[in-house]
Amino acid sequence: MEDNDFDKDKAELEGQSAESLVKKDIDLIRQSKGSLKNALQKLNMTVASGQKYAEAAIAQGVAPLVLSQLKTSTDQGINDIASFFLSTLGIFGNYSPQKEEFTVIYKSLESVMNTPEKFRTTAPFLQGLLYQGSKFAKTMLSYKMVIWRIIGTLEIPNIVRETKTGELVILTEWLLVRRDKKKDNAEIKLAAQQQALDTGEDAQKIEIQMKQAETAEARSEENLLEKVKTLEKQMRQEKKRDPNQDQNWKKLFGRVNLVLAFIMHMRREDAGQDVGEEGESYRDMADRLEGEMIMKDEQLREIQEKLDQQENDLKRINSENERLMKEIEELRRQKQLEGDKAAQIENAKWEQEKKYNDQLKKEKDKYDQQMADEKAKRDKQLQDEQEKHRQELLRQQELLKQETQRLTDALNTNDKDKSAGLQKAQDEIKNLQDLLDKEKAESERLRKLLEQSEKQRKEDKDKYERDYEQLQNDKNQLEKQKNDQIDKMKDEYDRMMIKFDTEGKALKEQIKKIKRLIEKRSGTSSERKE
Numbered sequence: 001m002e003d004n005d006f007d008k009d010k011a012e013l014e015g016q017s018a019e020s021l022v023k024k025d026i027d028l029i030r031q032s033k034g035s036l037k038n039a040l041q042k043l044n045m046t047v048a049s050g051q052k053y054a055e056a057a058i059a060q061g062v063a064p065l066v067l068s069q070l071k072t073s074t075d076q077g078i079n080d081i082a083s084f085f086l087s088t089l090g091i092f093g094n095y096s097p098q099k100e101e102f103t104v105i106y107k108s109l110e111s112v113m114n115t116p117e118k119f120r121t122t123a124p125f126l127q128g129l130l131y132q133g134s135k136f137a138k139t140m141l142s143y144k145m146v147i148w149r150i151i152g153t154l155e156i157p158n159i160v161r162e163t164k165t166g167e168l169v170i171l172t173e174w175l176l177v178r179r180d181k182k183k184d185n186a187e188i189k190l191a192a193q194q195q196a197l198d199t200g201e202d203a204q205k206i207e208i209q210m211k212q213a214e215t216a217e218a219r220s221e222e223n224l225l226e227k228v229k230t231l232e233k234q235m236r237q238e239k240k241r242d243p244n245q246d247q248n249w250k251k252l253f254g255r256v257n258l259v260l261a262f263i264m265h266m267r268r269e270d271a272g273q274d275v276g277e278e279g280e281s282y283r284d285m286a287d288r289l290e291g292e293m294i295m296k297d298e299q300l301r302e303i304q305e306k307l308d309q310q311e312n313d314l315k316r317i318n319s320e321n322e323r324l325m326k327e328i329e330e331l332r333r334q335k336q337l338e339g340d341k342a343a344q345i346e347n348a349k350w351e352q353e354k355k356y357n358d359q360l361k362k363e364k365d366k367y368d369q370q371m372a373d374e375k376a377k378r379d380k381q382l383q384d385e386q387e388k389h390r391q392e393l394l395r396q397q398e399l400l401k402q403e404t405q406r407l408t409d410a411l412n413t414n415d416k417d418k419s420a421g422l423q424k425a426q427d428e429i430k431n432l433q434d435l436l437d438k439e440k441a442e443s444e445r446l447r448k449l450l451e452q453s454e455k456q457r458k459e460d461k462d463k464y465e466r467d468y469e470q471l472q473n474d475k476n477q478l479e480k481q482k483n484d485q486i487d488k489m490k491d492e493y494d495r496m497m498i499k500f501d502t503e504g505k506a507l508k509e510q511i512k513k514i515k516r517l518i519e520k521r522s523g524t525s526s527e528r529k530e
Contacts, residue, residue: 022046
C-alpha cells in the first residue's frame with residue numbers, strides 16, 4: 001500500500017471527509033511555485049481512490065486550477081502528468097472537460113490509442129465524452145482520427161477480447177451520436193446558413209466543412225462495417241472449431257453482432273425501409289437490441305453453467321465410480337492376498353501339525369517299544385528268577401528227599417543213633433521248610449513287583465492317550481476357529497461385493513441419465529444458439 005493510501009485511510013478513521021482530504025491536496029497545488037509534479041501526482045492518487053474523491057475535486061474547481069498552474073510550472077513532462085490526471089478525473093468522476101481542458105486530455109488519449117492494450121481504463125471516459133461531451137470534444141474525437149484509430153485496432157490479433165469489447169461499446173456510442181447529427185445535403189445547407197447568420201462566417205465555407213465532416217464519418221462507418229463483418233466471420237469460424245468459448249469471447253461476439261445489426265439497420269432505414277417500431281429512437285433501438293443480446297447471452301450463460309455443472313457432476317460421479325472400482329479392486333486384491341496368506345498359513349500349520357504328529361507318533365512308538373522291551377526284560381528276568389528258584393526248590397526237595405532216605409536208612413541200620421538222626425533230620429527239614437517259605441515269599445514279591453510294573457505301564461499309557469486326545473481336541477478347536485474366521489471374512493466380503501455391485505449399478509444408471517440429460521440440453525442449447 002502506498003503512503004498516500006495509508007494516510008488517507010488513517011484520516012478517514014479519524015473522521016475526516018473526502019472533501020477535507022481532497023482540499024489538503026488542492027492546497028498543495030495552490031502553494032506550489034514552479035514545481036507542480038509531486039503535488040499533482042499525490043492528488044491523482046487521491047482522485048483514483050474512488051468516485052467521492054473525484055466528485056469532491058471537481059466541485060472544488062481542480063481542473064481550472066491545474067490549467068492555470070501549468071502555465072508557470074517548470075517540471076519536465078508536466079503536461080503528460082496533467083493529461084493523465086484529467087483523464088483520471090473523467091474516469092472516476094462526472095467530469096466533462098471544456099475546450100482548453102480537452103486539448104490537454106487529448107494528449108493522454110493519443111498515448112492510449114498508441115497502446116490499445118491499456119485502452120480499457122480510458123474507455124468509460126471516452127464513452128461519456130462521445131455521448132455527453134461538448135461539441136468540441138465530439139469534433140476532436142471524430143476529426144482527429146480517434147474513431148478511425150479505434151476501428152483500426154479491431155483487426156489487431158494480439159489485443160485482448162475485453163479491450164475490443166470496450167472499443168465496440170465506444171463505437172456504438174459514436175454511431176448513436178452520428179445518427180443524431182447526420183444530415184443530408186439540404187439539411188447541411190440550412191445548418192450552414194444558420195451558423196453563418198449566427199457567427200457571420202461564410203455560409204459556403206461552412207457547408208463545405210460540414211460535407212467534409214460527413215464524408216469522413218461516412219468513411220469511418222464504412223470502415224467499421226467491413227471490420228465488423230470480418231471479425232464476425234472469423235469468430236463464427238472459431239465457434240465451429242471450438243463451440244465451448246469463454247464468457248469474454250461470448251460478450252465480444254454479442255457486441256460484434258449488435259454493432260453489425262445496428263449499422264445494417266441504419267442502412268435499411270436510409271434506404272426507406274420500415275425497420276423499427278414507430279416512435280422508437282436510435283438510442284432506444286440500440287438499448288433494445290443490446291438488452292435482447294444481453295438477455296440471450298444471459299440465457300446462454302445460464303444454460304452453459306448448467307451444462308458445466310452437469311459435466312462437473314458427471315466428472316465427480318465418474319471419479320467416485322473410479323474410486324469405488326479401485327476400492328473394489330483393492331478389496332479383491334486384499335482378499336486374494338488374505339486367501340493366499342491363509343492358504344500359506346494353513347499349509348504351514350498342516351506341515352507343522354504333520355511334523356508334530358509324526359514326531360509324536362515316533363515318540364509314542366519309541367515309548368511303546370521301550371515299555372515293551374522293559375516289560376519283556378522284566379518278564380524274562382522274573383521268569384529266570386522263578387525258574388532259578390523253582391530249580392533250587394526242586395534241588396532242595398531232592399536233597400530233602402535224599403536226606404530223608406538217608407536218615408531212614410540210617411535209622412534202620414543203627415538204632416542207637418536213631419534219636420539223634422531224627423532230631424537232626426527234623427532240624428534240616430525245618431531249615432528246608434524255612435528256605436522254601438523264603439523262596440515262596442521272594443516269588444510273591446517278584447509277582448507283586450511285576451503287577452506293579454504292569455500297572456505303572458498301563459497308567460503311563462493312559463496318560464499318554466489322554467495327552468494325545470487333548471492335543472487332538474486343541475487341534476480341532478483351532479481348526480474350527482480358523483474356519484469360523486474364514487467364513488466370517490467370506491460373508492463380509494460377499495456383503496461388500498453385493499453393496500458395491502448395487503451402488504455401481506445405481507451410479508451407472510445415474511451416469512446414463514445425466515448423459516441423456518446433457519445430450520438433450522446440448523441439443524436444446526444448440527438450437528437456441530442457432
